[in-house]
Amino acid sequence: MRLPKPLEAIIIGMILFVAIIIFWEGVRRLVLGYPPAGSPEDTAAWVMENNKHPDLCFKMGALSIPFPAPLYSKMGPSTESNRKLCVFLIAQKMKDPRICELLLPGEYGLACISDLWPEVLPEDGCGWDVSNPKIFQCRHIGGPLRKSAICNDFSDNVKQFSACISYTASRDKSLEQCKNIPDADIRLFCQIKMKAWMDYPELRDSFYFGKQIPSDNP
Incomplete structure (x- = not known):
C-alpha cells in the first residue's frame, strides 16, 4: 500500500535531513578537525585522547547544525562558558599551567593557574x-x-x-x-x-x- 504523497514527502525529508546532519558532522570532524558535539567533559577527553591542541576547545560547537538548539539554547551554561571549562579541565588533568594561558586575560585563567x-x-x-x-x-x-x-x-x-x-x-x-x-x-x-x-x-x-x-x- 502506497503512502499518501504528503506523508511520503515528510518521511523522505526527514531521512534527507538526518543524512545531511551525519554528513556535515563527518565534514566537521574529519575534514575541518573540529571536536565532536558533546559536553565540555566529552570534548576535553576527546582532545586529550587524540593528542590534540587544547585550543580546539574554542571550536566546541562551532559550525554545528543548530537543530534542535531553539529547544535548549536558553538552558544551562553558554557556549563560551563550556569552551572555557573544556580548557580548564584539560589544564587540571594534564597538570600544566601553560594551558591555562589560553584563558587569559581573565579571572578564570588565574583561577586555572x-x-x-x-x-x-x-x-x-x-x-x-x-x-x-x-x-x-x-x-x-x-x-x-x-x-x-x-x-x-x-x-x-x-x-x-x-x-x-x-x-x-x-x-x-x-x-x-x-x-x-x-x-x-x-x-x-x-x-x-x-x-x-x-x-x-x-x-x-x-x-x-x-x-x-x-x-x-x-
Missing part, C-alpha cells in the same frame, strides 16, 4: 605565617612545622625550598626570581603566574594576586 598549586606541591602545606608575613612556613604530611624568614633554611627539602622561592617571587612580583626554583613543576607554575602579572596589568587587583577582599566588618 592557582588551582594547580596543590598539584605541584601535593604533600606539603606551605605559606606565609599569618601572625608574621615575613616568616615562611611549611609542613610535610605527618612532619613538623618548619618556619624561617630565609628560604635557604628549607634547602634540604627541594619542594619546600622551591615553594619558598615561589611565594617570595609572587610577593615581590618578580618573574626573574622564578628562575632560581630548582623544582621544575613549581618553577613553571611560578613563571606562568608572574608572566600573567606582567602581561595583564588589568588583572593585578585580582584576588589571585593577593588582593585582599574588603571586609564587611568596620
Whole structure:
C-alpha cells in the first residue's frame, strides 16, 4: 500500500535531513578537525585522547547544525562558558599551567593557574605565617612545622625550598626570581603566574594576586 504523497514527502525529508546532519558532522570532524558535539567533559577527553591542541576547545560547537538548539539554547551554561571549562579541565588533568594561558586575560585563567598549586606541591602545606608575613612556613604530611624568614633554611627539602622561592617571587612580583626554583613543576607554575602579572596589568587587583577582599566588618 502506497503512502499518501504528503506523508511520503515528510518521511523522505526527514531521512534527507538526518543524512545531511551525519554528513556535515563527518565534514566537521574529519575534514575541518573540529571536536565532536558533546559536553565540555566529552570534548576535553576527546582532545586529550587524540593528542590534540587544547585550543580546539574554542571550536566546541562551532559550525554545528543548530537543530534542535531553539529547544535548549536558553538552558544551562553558554557556549563560551563550556569552551572555557573544556580548557580548564584539560589544564587540571594534564597538570600544566601553560594551558591555562589560553584563558587569559581573565579571572578564570588565574583561577586555572592557582588551582594547580596543590598539584605541584601535593604533600606539603606551605605559606606565609599569618601572625608574621615575613616568616615562611611549611609542613610535610605527618612532619613538623618548619618556619624561617630565609628560604635557604628549607634547602634540604627541594619542594619546600622551591615553594619558598615561589611565594617570595609572587610577593615581590618578580618573574626573574622564578628562575632560581630548582623544582621544575613549581618553577613553571611560578613563571606562568608572574608572566600573567606582567602581561595583564588589568588583572593585578585580582584576588589571585593577593588582593585582599574588603571586609564587611568596620
